[in-house]
Amino acid sequence: MIRFRDVTKHYPRSGTALGEVSFHVRKGEFVFLTGPSGAGKTTVLRLVHMEIAPTRGDVMVSRFSSSRIRRREIPQLRRRVGFVFQDFRLLERFTAEENVAFALQVTGASRSEIKPKVHRLLDHVGLAPRATAYPNELSGGERQRVAIARALATDPLVLLADEPTGNLDERASIGVFELVRRVNGLGTAVVFATHDATLLRRYQDVRVLELEGGRLVYDSGTDAAARPPLRRAPGAPIFELLDEKAAASTAGEGAGPTA
Numbered sequence: 162m163i164r165f166r167d168v169t170k171h172y173p174r175s176g177t178a179l180g181e182v183s184f185h186v187r188k189g190e191f192v193f194l195t196g197p198s199g200a201g202k203t204t205v206l207r208l209v210h211m212e213i214a215p216t217r218g219d220v221m222v223s224r225f226s227s228s229r230i231r232r233r234e235i236p237q238l239r240r241r242v243g244f245v246f247q248d249f250r251l252l253e254r255f256t257a258e259e260n261v262a263f264a265l266q267v268t269g270a271s272r273s274e275i276k277p278k279v280h281r282l283l284d285h286v287g288l289a290p291r292a293t294a295y296p297n298e299l300s301g302g303e304r305q306r307v308a309i310a311r312a313l314a315t316d317p318l319v320l321l322a323d324e325p326t327g328n329l330d331e332r333a334s335i336g337v338f339e340l341v342r343r344v345n346g347l348g349t350a351v352v353f354a355t356h357d358a359t360l361l362r363r364y365q366d367v368r369v370l371e372l373e374g375g376r377l378v379y380d381s382g383t384d385a386a387a388r389p390p391l392r393r394a395p396g397a398p399i400f401e402l403l404d405e406k407a408a409a410s411t412a413g414e415g416a417g418p419t420a
């Protein structure tokens with residue numbers, strides 16, 4: 162799903178942010194990307210999102226390669242890659258539901274598609290009751306859930322999270338982690354950049370990639386909790402399976418679990 166081959170990134174003026182970094186994240190995998198401030202975590206995520214191009218080497222995301230992608234294909238790539246930030250980056254003058262809807266409007270989705278989808282997304286992140294709240298009426302944890310719903314609006318195959326718990330207390334951090342883990346269980350690969358020691362200690366089964374000074378210094382190599390990756394076609398709805406289960410349980414009352 163994501164492959165870095167000997168990726169080096171120089172920024173003008175500040176020198177080498179990444180040096181010859183190689184790794185592979187498979188479909189449906191969950192990875193912590195860690196390392197101290199300045200190690201290159203955000204640079205890795207921006208390369209995956211193709212906001213920046215490597216100076217040398219190649220970044221592959223789904224079927225797109227940084228060396229061959231055309232400018233007009235970038236929006237297609239971005240639809241497959243959701244992004245969540247430490248500082249949420251919600252539009253303050255828009256409500257929670259409008260923030261999520263906006264991500265769909267820019268893809269040209271119709272009004273009749275957008276409304277039910279926004280509600281489904283907010284429902285799955287636990288924020289349906291706060292749909293009409295403005296960001297400044299929400300807690301940090303709630304804002305991050307809105308940001309996650311927005312990032313999932315295009316049913317991405319990859320979710321990138323850049324220190325998403327950096328502004329949250331421990332309880333909200335664990336809530337956000339658990340939500341992202343659930344999204345991962347539904348077939349979305351996740352790269353979760355963090356140096357949050359609580360999370361790293363608490364979830365030791367998660368694969369860890371560690372950067373230091375732009376070098377990849379450690380790869381634990383396995384995600385012990387990983388289920389066989391759930392294959393979801395590009396653009397297939399992320400919460401489809403949960404929605405199907407919900408529909409089945411309301412339709413088949415008393416029928417017990419289906420085979």
Ligand SMILES: Nc1ncnc2c1ncn2[C@@H]1O[C@H](COP(=O)(O)OP(=O)(O)O)[C@@H](O)[C@H]1O
Pocket residue numbers: 172173174175177178196197198199200201202203204205
């Ligand atoms: N846009 C930029 N221009 C110049 N230098 C940058 C830019 N972004 C990051 N850097 C430098 O690249 C290095 C890696 O930064 P970054 O990827 O943001 O690390 P992290 O996210 O791990 O804190 C740092 O030395 C930083 O100063």
Ligand SMILES: [Mg+2]
Pocket residue numbers: 202203204323
């Ligand atoms: Mg960073």
